[in-house]
Amino acid sequence: MHYRILGSTGMRTSVVGVGTWQFGGEWAHDFSQTEVDLILDEAAACGINFIDTAECYGDHLSERLIGDYLSRRDRSRWIVATKFGHYFHSFMRRTDDYSVNGARLQLESSLRSLRVETIDLYQFHSGPDDSFRNDELWTMLDEQKRAGKIRHLGVSILGKGSVTQAREARSVGAEVLQVVYNRLDRRPEQDYFPHVQRGRLGILARVPLASGLLTGKYKTGAAFLPNDYRSTLDPEKLNHDLEEVERIRAAEVPDGVPMAQWALAWCLQNSAVSTVIPGCKDAAQVRANAAAADLVEG
Numbered sequence: 001m002h003y004r005i006l007g008s009t010g011m012r013t014s015v016v017g018v019g020t021w022q023f024g025g026e027w028a029h030d031f032s033q034t035e036v037d038l039i040l041d042e043a044a045a046c047g048i049n050f051i052d053t054a055e056c057y058g059d060h061l062s063e064r065l066i067g068d069y070l071s072r073r074d075r076s077r078w079i080v081a082t083k084f085g086h087y088f089h090s091f092m093r094r095t096d097d098y099s100v101n102g103a104r105l106q107l108e109s110s111l112r113s114l115r116v117e118t119i120d121l122y123q124f125h126s127g128p129d130d131s132f133r134n135d136e137l138w139t140m141l142d143e144q145k146r147a148g149k150i151r152h153l154g155v156s157i158l159g160k161g162s163v164t165q166a167r168e169a170r171s172v173g174a175e176v177l178q179v180v181y182n183r184l185d186r187r188p189e190q191d192y193f194p195h196v197q198r199g200r201l202g203i204l205a206r207v208p209l210a211s212g213l214l215t216g217k218y219k220t221g222a223a224f225l226p227n228d229y230r231s232t233l234d235p236e237k238l239n240h241d242l243e244e245v246e247r248i249r250a251a252e253v254p255d256g257v258p259m260a261q262w263a264l265a266w267c268l269q270n271s272a273v274s275t276v277i278p279g280c281k282d283a284a285q286v287r288a289n290a291a292a293a294d295l296v297e298g
Contacts, residue, residue, distance in 0.1 A: 001047025002293050004274045007175045007202025009152045011079055011120065015268050016290050017050030018043050019206060019277035021229075023065050024057030026091055028228035029281065036065040040073075042283035046290035050079045052178070052204065052277045053114075054125055054156075055106050056086035056094050063113035071115045081204075082110050083125035083156055092232060098124070098131035100140045107144060121176060123154040129164045138172040145173075154178060156206070157192070166192040170199035181205040181273065183214060183248060183266050184241055193272045205267045208276040209260055213238075213245050216259035220246075257295070264292035 003012045018040065023031050040051070053062045063082060070078065084106040086094040097106075110119060122141065124132060131137070132155070144150045154176030155169050166177055177196060181188045182205070196203055209215055211230055220242045224230040230238075245259075253262045260278075267276050280286045 001290060002296065003049075005202075006079075006121075006204075006274045007196075008200040009121070009175050009202060011152070013050045013079055013202075013275045014048045015275055015293050015296065016046075016048055016264060017052055017204070017275045017277040018048060018286065019279040020051060020053045020062045020066065021057050022279045022281065023053070023062035024088070025061065026057075026227070026229045028225040031065060033065060033068055035282070037069055038283045039280060039286055040066070040069050042286040043290070044073075044077065046287060047293075048286070048290060049077055050081070050275055050277070052081045052206070054083040054086075055110055056083075056088040056125070059088045060109055060113040061088075063110055067113050067115035075116065079120045080114060080116060081121035081123060081154070082114065082119055083123040084110070085125035085127050085131075091227060092229065096127065096131075098127045098134065098137065100134070100136050103137060104140060104144075107149060111149060118148055118151055120151045121154050122150045122152070123156040123176070123178060124165075124174070125156050126158040128158075129162055132162070132165050132168075132172070135172075142173055152176065154202075154204075156204075159207075161187060161191055163191050163195075166195040166201075169195070169201060174201070176202040176204060178204040178206055178277075180207045181267055182208050182210045183252075183263055184210045184244060189270070193270070196272050202274045203272050205273050205276045208264050208267045209278050210241065210245075210263075213241055214248075214259060214263035216245065216249055218242055218245075258288065258291075260288060261292040261295060264289060265295035268292070268296045 002015045153174045156178035220239045
């Protein structure tokens, strides 16, 4: 495993982390604690030290599974990131709350669920610009940092993007941006990375496998189960993306290199990216993801 410093935080993160949206039950599988333990134990064995979760991956369900695991392992070896801004109600149903009081309550819920005293990275989660520009919110979060409940602040930018949040992240005390970045979606290179360099921001690349499309497992016309997030994607765009994946596989992926590992390494070739945070369904996928580090320099 290789490691990079996450922006100005000083945290030394593995270049491959573990994304945990799947633990919340919206990817066609309900994870048991045993399955989560096996995944995170394998991640640790591979040198991975970064976990990304959120308040709305289930109703703090992902956090609780991670928290149970952390309560029985060495907490100090893990960098734990979570988020605020949503309440989970049911499959793909959430309501937003970026208010000062809402964020404070979510922070306390996340601390209890994760069974930690301090969250290493606490992120504004896919919110609109008007909520982001609430000075009172960031003042409260800075107070929570001084109280020792948060180490560092970040912004997880909505999938459709916000140049405003990338440009102004540093001014509100954020040190990290989490963005959708993969071989099918290169918008961050123009929209965000210039601000990253100026503000010494760390970058977490989420959806680095394009929701599994860049694994090469799926062909045009692929269908997903009703309780799988991907069943909500626009079918026309999905087929267009799958056609592009086939073109990329033929033109860009070296012979003998698994496409998923290539896709993760592709993100990490950009020095602006500190860590990719792919999801995984089992320990074998963790090992495969971690092997992407062998394809890039530190």
